[in-house]
Amino acid sequence: MRDDEAVTRWALAARGGDERAVEQFVRATQLDVRRYVTHLSGDPQATDDLVQDTYVRALRSLPGFEGRSSARTWLLTIARRVVADRIRALAVRPRLAATDDWQSAAERVQPRGVPGFDEGVALTELLSALGPGRREAFVLTQLLGLPYAAAAGVMGTPVGTVRSRVARARETLIAHLAEAERAREPAAADRSRALADAAA
Structure with missing residues (x-):
């Protein structure tokens, strides 16, 4: 709403x-x-x-x-x-955790196979690359749709600061996406070569 x-x-x-x-x-x-x-x-x-x-x-x-x-x-x-x-x-x-293997325990309770789950994980990983101030400004304005002035009110910062943080967050996210895409291209080429070699 x-x-x-x-x-x-x-x-x-x-x-x-x-x-x-x-x-x-x-x-x-x-x-x-x-x-x-x-x-x-x-x-x-x-x-x-x-x-x-x-x-x-x-x-x-x-x-x-x-x-x-x-x-x-x-x-x-x-x-x-x-x-x-x-x-x-x-x-x-x-x-304190009651288990030595707390990370595996946490991973076991994560929902799997839910529509949008993979996208949510990817978004969470991308957003974790942002500093707290930039992440908060981005989430408020871009994910929750708050106007910049309202986000500034929530964060207790000037509107210009929110605008700046969102702009820098976008730059960081675009750079991370481009880097991930570049890393994926050689892996895809290697798989294609392996399949071609296997078929030959």
């Missing part, structure tokens, strides 16, 4: 106790919050908890929401704080 006016109306109605408006508000914003916290935290395993924490805080704070910014921008600002709080908490008390 990209209709910020409708989302803001639902948030304003929800703060007055309209349960249907709460439902519509959450349904309309949930995908954006999920994408944002996943890319911002860099921890797909924590996504559900981060989304839940975001809505718990947002619904508690809803009576104070006055509609001066769009509700989506307000909600993503809360999501940003939730991720920052989690990162700080993990830095203070790192989690």
